[in-house]
Amino acid sequence: MMRRAFSINRHLAQRLGFTFITLMAIATVLPIVATVIYILVKGLPAISLEFLTGFPHDGMRAGGILPAIIGTLYLTIGTAIFSVPLGIAAAIYLSEYAADTPLTRTIRIAIINLAGIPSVVYGLFGLGLFVLFLNFGTSILAASLTLSIMTLPVIISTAEESLRAVPQAFRTVSISLGATRWQTIRRIVLKEALPGILTGVILGLERAAGETAPILFTGAAFFLPRLPGSPFDATMALPYHLFVISTQVPEMPIRIQYGTALVLLVFVLTMNLIATVIRSRARAKRQW
Amino acid sequence: MEKSLNWYEFIITRLIKASGYSAILFVALIFFFLVREGIPTFGEVESTSLLNIRWYPIEDRFGILPLITGSIMVTFGAALIAVPFGIGTAIYISEIAPRWVREILKPLVELLGGLPSVVLGFLGILVLSPFLRVFLDLPTGLTAFTGSLLLGGIAVPTVVSVAEDALDAVPRAYREGAWALGATRWQTIWRVTLPAARSGVLTAIMLGIGRAIGETMAVMMVTGNAPVLATQLGSLFSPVRTMTATIAAEMGEVASGSTHYHVLFFIGMVLFLISLGVNIAASSVVFRAKKRAERILS
Numbered sequence: 001m002m003r004r005a006f007s008i009n010r011h012l013a014q015r016l017g018f019t020f021i022t023l024m025a026i027a028t029v030l031p032i033v034a035t036v037i038y039i040l041v042k043g044l045p046a047i048s049l050e051f052l053t054g055f056p057h058d059g060m061r062a063g064g065i066l067p068a069i070i071g072t073l074y075l076t077i078g079t080a081i082f083s084v085p086l087g088i089a090a091a092i093y094l095s096e097y098a099a100d101t102p103l104t105r106t107i108r109i110a111i112i113n114l115a116g117i118p119s120v121v122y123g124l125f126g127l128g129l130f131v132l133f134l135n136f137g138t139s140i141l142a143a144s145l146t147l148s149i150m151t152l153p154v155i156i157s158t159a160e161e162s163l164r165a166v167p168q169a170f171r172t173v174s175i176s177l178g179a180t181r182w183q184t185i186r187r188i189v190l191k192e193a194l195p196g197i198l199t200g201v202i203l204g205l206e207r208a209a210g211e212t213a214p215i216l217f218t219g220a221a222f223f224l225p226r227l228p229g230s231p232f233d234a235t236m237a238l239p240y241h242l243f244v245i246s247t248q249v250p251e252m253p254i255r256i257q258y259g260t261a262l263v264l265l266v267f268v269l270t271m272n273l274i275a276t277v278i279r280s281r282a283r284a285k286r287q288w
Numbered sequence: 289m290e291k292s293l294n295w296y297e298f299i300i301t302r303l304i305k306a307s308g309y310s311a312i313l314f315v316a317l318i319f320f321f322l323v324r325e326g327i328p329t330f331g332e333v334e335s336t337s338l339l340n341i342r343w344y345p346i347e348d349r350f351g352i353l354p355l356i357t358g359s360i361m362v363t364f365g366a367a368l369i370a371v372p373f374g375i376g377t378a379i380y381i382s383e384i385a386p387r388w389v390r391e392i393l394k395p396l397v398e399l400l401g402g403l404p405s406v407v408l409g410f411l412g413i414l415v416l417s418p419f420l421r422v423f424l425d426l427p428t429g430l431t432a433f434t435g436s437l438l439l440g441g442i443a444v445p446t447v448v449s450v451a452e453d454a455l456d457a458v459p460r461a462y463r464e465g466a467w468a469l470g471a472t473r474w475q476t477i478w479r480v481t482l483p484a485a486r487s488g489v490l491t492a493i494m495l496g497i498g499r500a501i502g503e504t505m506a507v508m509m510v511t512g513n514a515p516v517l518a519t520q521l522g523s524l525f526s527p528v529r530t531m532t533a534t535i536a537a538e539m540g541e542v543a544s545g546s547t548h549y550h551v552l553f554f555i556g557m558v559l560f561l562i563s564l565g566v567n568i569a570a571s572s573v574v575f576r577a578k579k580r581a582e583r584i585l586s
Contacts, residue, residue, distance in 0.1 A: 014474035018384055024376035028444055032400045086307050093308025109571060110311040116567040118502025120532045124556040128321035149314050182297050210404025213504040217539050239406045246410045247509060261407050272402050276395050
């Protein structure tokens, strides 16, 4: 009798506990969904051809956000140019060449630390090194370089993970067929790991595209009457623009604010979606 | 042919090695530039006035104490939210949820990690803070508490993904052993799986806190930006200003090379050292746990 009551208690505890944890998970996820839907609903009325292809005017209270969209595109591409080759090469080193030495461990700790440095500190660093010391000025170049270093740890760690997932046998066979180490890496390992690497790259660039703090003093412009003409020009950018119009411009029409937030969200979510699709398709196709 | 191939291979290998070392170079460069611009602070501002309670740069008052307490308070509040919800969600995803739910939840949490903080700050201004002002009957909705709520949300994905990895890494045999002894799944989670994943969960908490301390835009937008020393718990419901927000808000307006400029870099240096400490502590926990696992296995 006693024992029976005890076991009912145990199962009751489990049921209560599971319900509680489930509710917690729902409470965590629901706001995410709500946020996205809310911005979608509030922002859609602002979207028009003029909004997407026009320049802002009347102190940014009217018109479009084209320069901010183009600017974010430029910054994302600029970040990719520096961080993708460097990040993938570093991942290849860690997965294919490095032995487990103190130096390798130092590299790993450095990567972990790079990932943890606050984004605004990256901004300070970019200001100190690229803008002032190397004299690039507040420019797309300086901002892209700053964002690249911030993105690097994401790319390195995801790329290394997918390189390591390629079975050792693939390498052994390739080497035994007479291929050199680099040929093996390029034609076999990289090819097999490509979807995973791509996912990491896109997720890293997604973060870079949405960041404001690192470009605040390295390349972002409050307002520009025309598109940037060279990498040494400053640029408007979607996240910075959203920050400006939601905090610095008085009497800003709410519709344009939500519209800008929506465009930024779509920009970022599209990248996220592409990454997720690549990953799940690669997983489904994988035979090893 | 043979020779040129060797040269090609040699150069590529060197390039790859150099890229591998680049991470160390970048951390060193970041530290160097923060120190280079931040150290002059000590020559220009007396250390007693640095620890003063007044941050008022226009009158050359550079007391960073209120900024530090601001950061600590907002981060502490964020941790109170992110830790239970993050670990709860991780437990749900890894131990309770059916497979199809997991396949939906994981990308969703990742999505939250990818949402730009400026978008969350924007919603914080327009939705969260007006709601809190009315709901809690405060003079302003832009408070440390608002910042904590948002930051909690921002730190959750970090906590979830690291904690979930740790739970996932617990061998299935541990759970099966517990079930075979008659434990319910709930008891197994609390008495077997979670303790076994302890170090990973600890890492998750630390990294989540690190993420919260460093967050800039969302915090700057919703905490009201008042550099007031927090002395009691009630300060949670008044405006504060964090270290990150101070840098972001003021660096754009200072002349490079001025005292104010140097102090802002000094704050950046403090932030860098905090994140360095958090991350080294977090990774040493992981290393220690690995060593223990190796000891058990050998």
